[in-house]
Amino acid sequence: MTVFLVSTSSAFFVILYSMDWGAEKSDSWMKAFILSFMGSSCVVDTLQIVVLAVVLSAVCSLPFLTKPPAIRKEDLQLNLWNSAAPKKIRPPTKANCQAARKKRELSKKSASTLLEFLLLLIFVAVLFYIAQTNNDQRAFYETRTLSNTILREFDEIRTPDQFYMWTEEVLLPTLYPSVWYNGRKMKFLDRQFAQNTESFRVGPPRLVQVRRRLGATTWENGAGLGWNRYLQNTSYSCWRFAVPDLLNHPNHTSNCTNHHSLDLPLHHDTAVAFFRSLKDSEFLDKYTKSLAIDINFYNPSLKLFSVVHIVLDHTGVGNLVPKATITSFGLFQYESDADYMNLLIHIIFTLLFSVMIFKEAKAVRNMGWQYFISGWNVLGCLSLVGTATVISVFIKRYTVASDTLALVAKSNGELGFERFVDLTTAAWWDACFAHIMGIVVFINNIALLRVVRFSQTVAKLLALPSIMKNELMSFLVIAAVAFMSFISAAFLIFGSHLESYSDMYRTTFALFEMMLGRFFANDMLEANPLIGPIFFSAFMICIFTLLMNFLMSIICDAISADVDVELDQDLAEHMWNSVCAKFGMHSPPSKEEEPGKTTATPDSS
Template identity: 20%
Template sequence: MWSIIREFMIYAIFLILLCIISFSNLTQNSFYQTDHLQKYFLNTRQPDCDYTQILTIDDYWNWLNNSFISNIRAQQWYNDDQPVNLNGYINDKTNRMIGWATMRQLRSKSQLCSDQRIISTCIEDYSLFNEEKDSFQPGWTLNRTSIEAERDYSSSILKAFQYQSSKELDTYAYVGDYGTYSGDGYVYEFRGRLSDIKSNLSLLHQLQWIDANTRAVIIQLTLYNPNVALYTSVTFLLEFLSASGVYPSTRFEPLNFYVFTSLTQLICTIIYICFIIYFLIIEIKLLIKLKLKYFYEFWSIIQIGIISCSITSIIIYIWRFKEYSRLSSLFQQTNGYVYINLQMTVYVDDVLTSLLGFCCFFGTIKFIKFIRFNKSLIIFVQTLKYVTKDIISFSFMFSIVFMAFLSLFYLLFTSSIESCSSLLSTAQMLFEITLMSFDATDFTGADPFLGPFCFSIFIIIVVFICLSMFISILNDGFHHVEETPIEDQQILFYMLKKFLNWTHLRRPNVEEIYEIQDSRMRSQYVDPIENFPDKIDQLLEAIDRIYVDQKKELLKLKRAGV
């Protein structure tokens, strides 16, 4: 019992340390920082300059000229005072821009149309195979000499029409809502005075820098809020689809580079690393002992998940600390006037957050192992074991039915319902319907007859019949386990009661006091069967002593009679 309690306490301490480290990696200020920047840049309160409502290229240029440009430079205060000591800050006068913002464009090549009777050339959606990689002169022309271009345009305009690789730009691939875009492209840098930037944007608009071949425009900038010590990577993506349509999206990623904000967090991290090393040694010994059988144990897989995620998180912590040191020294050397792209850091931070989440998940799941003697948990586990084969058979049947409805809804409503525009979104919609979360008016608007008919058939077959079968399988397993006697279901309660009595956190009741007194009396006057051989030996020794004493007395009497 005490070994189980000791193991329980050790793992409870480990789980507490894991939660402290995981939750201290996040800060509440991240939400407020993101919420502020979204309202600040998206400008949703002004319908004419609302980024989320951009539908055409002209709308995008309007947002750039009338909203975005004025926001990335600190303007005068409300009382017309100059923004003293705010050089490099954006107009909210709280966040400092690291370097400058960049606007990168990715283009697709023109190709011959499959049907040339209407039009000869077509432009497909963006992909790595049809990406435009040639350099052009302003206006996307090739017939003007470089000397004439240098005389008519500034270097920033000329550079905006020159193709640059991701290595030159220090950028990486970006995943959008409708495609994945490489780190290459044509870049314009928002550098210089505000008046120069406005004139350059007007010139780029006239030169049709964004045209029919454009497939994505990505604006990236990095901000630093010294009040809460948070870096923020800001990305604006505008996607152009070949089927027509402009789709804007944004991403605000706050980053906390400070790994250890207090001595307590540092101590907890060191103790946590010691726990991981201890668990790693134990699992290696078990692997050597059990060999391949080790991987057939459920709790072994959980422990592997905890150890692997923890070790990877520690490596990322070290990398992030080095990255923070590099950025700090670079910022100090240049006074912030250098372009720093945190795109890779954002990706790594997302991986770290996922690893910490899986660590907490696996750690909490393993905690069930130490309360496995609980009656409800035993019934739950035994029920799952009993119905495993039935659930597997049901899963195959349900998958076939679900795939049939997936094909039906996708083929019928792919052009009329947004949630059926792709197979993945259609599957998501059907799962929501299965959970009784839906809006039936979409199907009625798509087709007055087929919409309600298919929806009704799905509800009857999947929701009513299939889910009823699933519940019946679980109910049958539950009743079978409930009728089966379960041993050792009160061990956890017994251990807890003994532990509380030992620590004097709980006073025994009258029946327990009588039971303790009775056990003491029985231990004094009633011997267990294991002591029977010793008692026999004591009896024989007593008889032997009596016999010897009698012989001595007889010898004395004989001598006295003589």
């Protein structure tokens, strides 16, 4: 009762003081109170106890304060006088020898397993570090900045006139800025930077048009004014773009081919006149299959190159279909101190990879073809093959990056980069390295389960596919038929109204998102007010509610099933007992190891 009254009165006065002080002063008081209480109880009192213990132990251990214990000779030899030595010492029994041999084998096996686990863990950790250092997080912001500036209103292009209007109003002012935001004129070198970005152009942009191939003896009308048919021989003919205003252009390619490339001028006014000439000569006509624009950028502060690939597809439909990709990547390697640290990590990774290959080769030599029967061994081989592929792709990417940097350096003139440099190959190898690295990291993380498969929990988890294979196969057949039915229906109902259902791939992805709980019901209702609600309700009931619950039931039944799994229980118990013994926790011996259970046979002699 006294404690309750004291606590209530203290809390009452604290509330009154907090109302009088205000929120800010009350928070400051509460922080000061908590910090002082924690500092006094956790730091000051602990230090006082430690210092006092050290001082007392130092004082009590002085030579003149210590006395040796007084032990009488009679008490020391009392037990020895009353005991007698055995007449004959017998060897350990057969059961004890088998237990000791088994314990010794388990100790060696556990040490080998622990060493294998540590080696694989270090290998995966180094691989994960290399993957993270290769992935520059700033590339996302660079890509987003270029997308917001260069690709503005690009998705709205449907006709050639809209394309030429977009180039004149958005693309050219962004690529060739002339004034700052305050109206001041830019210097020549500043004009190479794209508008509102920190990236400058590496060479002029390039236009590449792919045209439909003509027949050898038939002439089809309706081509643009600047396009002529060139008959190379009796069996092959091609297009030639011949415009008087563009023939004097030094970068104009007029070879007989169905792929035509043009490099844009380096100045804004000349580029505007260049596109107007293309428009007047009908550069885009009904025989155009696709038109691509490649633009290269470099951000000095981030040391990242970017490739902007703009495509207008004219195949299959009457309108132009705009597509664009922006890829940011690095070409400079081993320049700063951090890069040389990464070089050291690469060398360590190569050494670890050599050790892993030697270990697996030794296992294959000892076991022969029996080694490949186990699925875990096959997974280990796939991991090594993938790692070797990563190393090979890394070397190829490094050589391609070096060659590309040499080409970029050659294209640099007195007034900036004057020639177009194709960075597509370097970007492709960088993306290839990133994708393969992701797959290899995933495989190696799964391979970690290979070492700890003796655990009962892990063994039960790995045995789930075999436990529920019959029910799962039946479920997958039914789910595949139902899902394909909904995909076909969604593509036919919403394909002409919603972009996310415009083709089978996007429809599959959209319905998979709906199955996971992410959907946009309003768009479906607006696209088809009559069939949309029926389709949405049927999908949510059949797929999201029924089939997903069926799958969860199958998994839960498999987890709760009482089945025998293959695991080394003795090894797991031995490793657990060893770990507990390291921390001073000893478990009672098993019945097989109790010394009193087995008795030695009497000597017949």
